[in-house]
Amino acid sequence: MLPGAEADALLEASSHGVGPIEELLARRLGGEPLAWIVGWVRFCDARVRVDPGVFVPRPQTEALARRAVALLPTDGIAVDLCAGSGAVAVVLATARPRATVIATDVDPAAVACARRNGVEALMGDLDEPLPPALRRSVDVVTAVVPYVPTEELHLLPRDVLAYEPRRALDGGPRGTVVLERAARAATRWLRPGGSVLLELGGEQADELSATMADAGLSAIRVHRDEEGRDRAIEARRPDPPSEGRASRADGSGTRVRTVSDREERVARNEATSREINEGLEQAHEGAPSDRYLRMVCECGLATCDRMIAITTPEYERVRSDPRWFAVLREHVVPDVEVMLEEYDRFVIVVKREGTPAEVAEMEDPRS
Numbered sequence: 001m002l003p004g005a006e007a008d009a010l011l012e013a014s015s016h017g018v019g020p021i022e023e024l025l026a027r028r029l030g031g032e033p034l035a036w037i038v039g040w041v042r043f044c045d046a047r048v049r050v051d052p053g054v055f056v057p058r059p060q061t062e063a064l065a066r067r068a069v070a071l072l073p074t075d076g077i078a079v080d081l082c083a084g085s086g087a088v089a090v091v092l093a094t095a096r097p098r099a100t101v102i103a104t105d106v107d108p109a110a111v112a113c114a115r116r117n118g119v120e121a122l123m124g125d126l127d128e129p130l131p132p133a134l135r136r137s138v139d140v141v142t143a144v145v146p147y148v149p150t151e152e153l154h155l156l157p158r159d160v161l162a163y164e165p166r167r168a169l170d171g172g173p174r175g176t177v178v179l180e181r182a183a184r185a186a187t188r189w190l191r192p193g194g195s196v197l198l199e200l201g202g203e204q205a206d207e208l209s210a211t212m213a214d215a216g217l218s219a220i221r222v223h224r225d226e227e228g229r230d231r232a233i234e235a236r237r238p239d240p241p242s243e244g245r246a247s248r249a250d251g252s253g254t255r256v257r258t259v260s261d262r263e264e265r266v267a268r269n270e271a272t273s274r275e276i277n278e279g280l281e282q283a284h285e286g287a288p289s290d291r292y293l294r295m296v297c298e299c300g301l302a303t304c305d306r307m308i309a310i311t312t313p314e315y316e317r318v319r320s321d322p323r324w325f326a327v328l329r330e331h332v333v334p335d336v337e338v339m340l341e342e343y344d345r346f347v348i349v350v351k352r353e354g355t356p357a358e359v360a361e362m363e364d365p366r367s
């Protein structure tokens with residue numbers, strides 16, 4: 001925040017009776033977080049209350065919150081582990097008022113603060129307080145856990161170290177202790193096809209990627225910030241292979257399902273259609289009809305990271321019949337790495353089962 005804006009916030013807080021301006025200024029000059037003094041912080045357009053002693057939500061987490069919104073169906077279920085003030089949960093609940101959003105935190109002050117922000121917050125270690133009924137039914141798990149490596153804590157700004165709770169910061173050796181536990185915890189609660197999003201930093205993505213793959217998650221992707229630094233990791237719980245259906249191994253050894261049953265395919269397409277509608281609506285809002293947006297294939301196959309570029313009229317076709325995704329594959333973009341960085345803000349979910357050759361054999365909606 002710019003110094004002028006900070007001064008305005010302090011003056012406003014003083015005029016609302018928080019305390020004499022001299023006292024508020026003295027607290028700020030002593031290094032106390034502005035959010036604790038004025039009592040709130042702006043996070044993704046929401047005004048989030050932050051009580052003294054509770055971790056102050058960072059602007060760098062806003063992208064994760066927005067991505068989580070895009071992954072959460074209208075009536076879906078989201079769980080935010082290590083919720084702190086509940087900032088991410090507030091954004092999710094505001095954007096998806098019909099969804100169920102549950103948060104957890106181990107710190108009673110954080111739980112109380114999140115509740116004051118209107119969040120359904122439970123106290124306990126990671127996923128431990130979650131109701132068992134939620135197992136395998138959660139659409140999105142988010143977690144901004146403590147991930148500063150213990151050995152690098154001393155590098156944090158003096159005021160952060162002096163004021164913010166160490167439990168909110170210290171991620172153990174390499175900073176990955178809670179991250180890894182959160183990745184494994186998420187796997188227990190996600191529904192097949194559900195996603196987990198974890199904030200991370202530094203050199204932690206490779207280790208987390210390996211943990212997630214080991215936990216059985218797929219479609220693992222790293223989100224970078226505007227400066228090109230790893231900021232979050234996302235993964236998906238794959239759909240289980242269904243019994244009684246033909247399956248075979250593709251060239252790389254990945255087991256894939258053969259698309260055969262029409263009823264199941266229709267059901268899948270409906271789910272796809274819903275996700276496309278919800279996830280793409282924002283991305284296409286106001287976009288010129290001839291501009292390409294990128295769609296990421298999230299079929300769940302470990303080997304598939306294909307993308308297509310799609311115009312708004314083509315998107316309308318995919319909305320009306322998701323099989324158009326297969327038809328539109330002439331726009332496949334080969335250089336996924338570049339595209340992911342450049343177009344990551346577009347949240348696009350396409351379920352496409354089978355190898356590209358199998359998809360090509362699917363019914364063509366034009367015929």
Ligand SMILES: C[S@@+](CC[C@H](N)C(=O)[O-])C[C@H]1O[C@@H](n2cnc3c(N)ncnc32)[C@H](O)[C@@H]1O
Nearest residue numbers: 055057082083084105106107125126144146168
């Ligand atoms: C970095 S803060 C993030 C808070 C919030 N998600 C945000 O972005 O503002 C980490 C939070 O995790 C909580 N925490 C630390 N270890 C935890 C654990 N094992 N289980 C649950 N919460 C934990 C801390 O109390 C703190 O509120």
